[in-house]
Amino acid sequence: MSKYQAGTYTGEAPKVWPAKVNQIPKEIFGDAALFEEELKKIFYGDTWHVVGHTAEVPNIGDFKTFDLGRVPLLIARGKDNQVRVFFNSCTHRGNQLETSVSGNRKEFECPYHRWLFSLDGALAACPGSKEFAPDFKQENFGLVELKTDQYLGLILVTMGKNTPPLKEWLGDIVPLTLSALLGGDGRLKLLGYQKVRYVSNWKGYNDNDGYHGGLLHTAFRMLNFQGGSGSQPMSVNGHWVIEAELKPAQNSGFLNDPSLIDFKVADPKRGSLVVQLYPMTVMVKHMDVINLRFAIARSHDVTEVHYAYFAHEDDSEELVQHRIRQSSNLLGPCGMVSMEDAAVFQRIHIGNHTPGVAEFQKGVVSLSELSLDMKQSDETGNLPRWEHYRKVMGFKREGEQ
Amino acid sequence: MSPVSEALSSTSTTDKAAKALLPLDDFTWNSWSAMETQWRVERLLSRYVACIDEDDLENWPEFFTLDTCRYEIITRENVERGMPLALMFCTSRGMLVDRIVSLREANIYPQRWYRHIISNVLIQSVDAECLQVQSNYVVLQTRRNGQTDIFSAGKYLDRIVLSKGELKFSEKRVVVDTHRVDTLLVAPI
Ligand code: FES
Ligand SMILES: [Fe+2]
Numbered sequence: 362m363s364k365y366q367a368g369t370y371t372g373e374a375p376k377v378w379p380a381k382v383n384q385i386p387k388e389i390f391g392d393a394a395l396f397e398e399e400l401k402k403i404f405y406g407d408t409w410h411v412v413g414h415t416a417e418v419p420n421i422g423d424f425k426t427f428d429l430g431r432v433p434l435l436i437a438r439g440k441d442n443q444v445r446v447f448f449n450s451c452t453h454r455g456n457q458l459e460t461s462v463s464g465n466r467k468e469f470e471c472p473y474h475r476w477l478f479s480l481d482g483a484l485a486a487c488p489g490s491k492e493f494a495p496d497f498k499q500e501n502f503g504l505v506e507l508k509t510d511q512y513l514g515l516i517l518v519t520m521g522k523n524t525p526p527l528k529e530w531l532g533d534i535v536p537l538t539l540s541a542l543l544g545g546d547g548r549l550k551l552l553g554y555q556k557v558r559y560v561s562n563w564k565g566y567n568d569n570d571g572y573h574g575g576l577l578h579t580a581f582r583m584l585n586f587q588g589g590s591g592s593q594p595m596s597v598n599g600h601w602v603i604e605a606e607l608k609p610a611q612n613s614g615f616l617n618d619p620s621l622i623d624f625k626v627a628d629p630k631r632g633s634l635v636v637q638l639y640p641m642t643v644m645v646k647h648m649d650v651i652n653l654r655f656a657i658a659r660s661h662d663v664t665e666v667h668y669a670y671f672a673h674e675d676d677s678e679e680l681v682q683h684r685i686r687q688s689s690n691l692l693g694p695c696g697m698v699s700m701e702d703a704a705v706f707q708r709i710h711i712g713n714h715t716p717g718v719a720e721f722q723k724g725v726v727s728l729s730e731l732s733l734d735m736k737q738s739d740e741t742g743n744l745p746r747w748e749h750y751r752k753v754m755g756f757k758r759e760g761e762q
Numbered sequence: 763m764s765p766v767s768e769a770l771s772s773t774s775t776t777d778k779a780a781k782a783l784l785p786l787d788d789f790t791w792n793s794w795s796a797m798e799t800q801w802r803v804e805r806l807l808s809r810y811v812a813c814i815d816e817d818d819l820e821n822w823p824e825f826f827t828l829d830t831c832r833y834e835i836i837t838r839e840n841v842e843r844g845m846p847l848a849l850m851f852c853t854s855r856g857m858l859v860d861r862i863v864s865l866r867e868a869n870i871y872p873q874r875w876y877r878h879i880i881s882n883v884l885i886q887s888v889d890a891e892c893l894q895v896q897s898n899y900v901v902l903q904t905r906r907n908g909q910t911d912i913f914s915a916g917k918y919l920d921r922i923v924l925s926k927g928e929l930k931f932s933e934k935r936v937v938v939d940t941h942r943v944d945t946l947l948v949a950p951i
Binding site for chain 1: 834835837839840843845846847848849850851852853854855856857859860861863864865867868869870871872941942943944945946947948
């Protein structure tokens with residue numbers, strides 16, 4: 362018999378969380394009002410958000426558009442080679458400035474009243490300005506830039522007033538693995554995207570995309586992938602880093618064409634690297650695949666993820682071809698070894714429209730204290746992030762004053 | 763070789779062929795008239811999509827040439843930006859088989875039916891070895907709750923050869939307009 366009584370389902374996030382650190386109230390996944398709070402406190406709040414990598418806009422005039430929650434962004438490389446992130450909104454009457462997902466422009470023109478912005482955001486021209494309001498000054502109407510910082514080309518933005526400096530926010534555990542994941546120096550070359558829409562709350566996506574116990578992916582077992590030694594530290598502000606040895610698979614007979622899973626440059630000792638940055642960015646290097654996942658929380662039940670794949674600028678042509686083949690077949694929503702993730706995001710979301718809590722088990726040694734380290738295949742890596750989320754959102758624990 | 767096929771002895775790739783929309787109303791290929799060739803190509807495409815829609819996927823690799831073949835599902839977005847990354851990319855018959863084995867034995871995904879609709883089958887170029895054919899497709903997806911959605915729309919760019927008397931794909935490039943996948947893509951298109 363279950364300990365939960367039927368009839369207690371409200372569909373609303375509870376005001377108070379369970380006292381046990383391994384329990385997550387399921388009703389936080391389907392609550393539309395809570396999503397509005399999350400936008401304010403998390404997505405528009407005091408944390409950094411990964412919105413792209415400079416390799417996506419390699420040439421002067423290249424741009425891409427993206428969203429942070431519901432806020433439209435325009436990321437552009439200027440004549441000075443600087444990559445800037447603007448609100449994608451004309452400073453005249455607020456019209457969406459750029460509608461393409463990506464491209465190359467000499468300048469950005471708003472079609473509404475033909476205001477023209479240069480690549481660095483300055484307002485270059487605005488017809489009829491002689492008759493504008495008396496306090497109008499052209500130099501005050503450049504595109505508005507978000508607070509931006511970069512780490513080896515990774516572009517992060519924040520709209521919070523009290524966001525800590527990026528270095529401090531990344532902390533100790535992230536840089537070593539993240540730099541290896543980004544090819545050591547961040548000089549990456551974009552190979553392309555796989556974009557996907559999940560019918561899942563962003564937290565459900567996030568809770569399962571970076572890492573979960575190894576039982577889900579039958580293909581990993583069929584391929585004989587042996588997880589070797591590794592480390593998987595977490596930080597109190599919700600980041601999580603995993604380094605794992607991947608023993609090159611002895612051909613298990615599963616693949617007719619095992620060349621797909623060769624290691625060409627990846628060091629099997631660090632065959633699998635995962636960096637998960639709070640609140641919802643997952644980046645992985647698995648064998649020779651370099652994959653950054655730019656995620657957008659669209660609503661309480663839709664999450665969009667742009668899986669961007671990269672090579673390194675110094676790669677030989679042969680290596681690039683190998684990366685393309687691995688990247689196009691293994692991971693992500695079409696990848697033959699881990700597409701189960703996509704199915705799970707949706708099922709988690711449906712299943713969480715029920716009363717009670719989701720309870721983490723494997724590796725939990727204390728119900729009151731969180732550990733910042735875990736053993737391979739434990740479930741506990743998500744718990745510090747949940748604790749950080751709980752605090753940011755202001756949920757009290759049972760018994761807490 | 764007929765005068766037309768001589769004139770068209772092009773080695774262009776499917777992409778180039780897509781640009782050159784030639785009025786191929788009259789030719790002979792392997793002793794077949796243009797009309798018969800068109801009919802045989804349409805038969806091949808019909809059998810190909812029936813194989814997928816009827817979930818007869820173990821036979822899907824049989825539609826491709828044995829020695830060298832290439833099957834790719836790539837988004838129009840990546841193609842137009844000159845980026846090579848695909849959603850599925852097989853460069854050998856073995857890889858085609860691996861996809862199906864994986865789908866059957868390893869992958870977990872919600873049950874659904876595919877229904878392909880094909881139109882505008884256009885033979886674009888003809889040479890001694892092969893036909894370059896472009897066609898449009900739509901895949902409708904019906905989930906087990908009975909709801910049908912458009913899962914994918916796009917075009918096939920096919921290189922078709924005659925192998926032991928049978929038409930086979932030596933290359934099939936599926937260029938997907940619907941570049942944002944709904945949840946996941948497990949079966950071939
Ligand atoms: S709103 Fe852009 S020019 Fe008026
Ligand atoms: Fe997974």
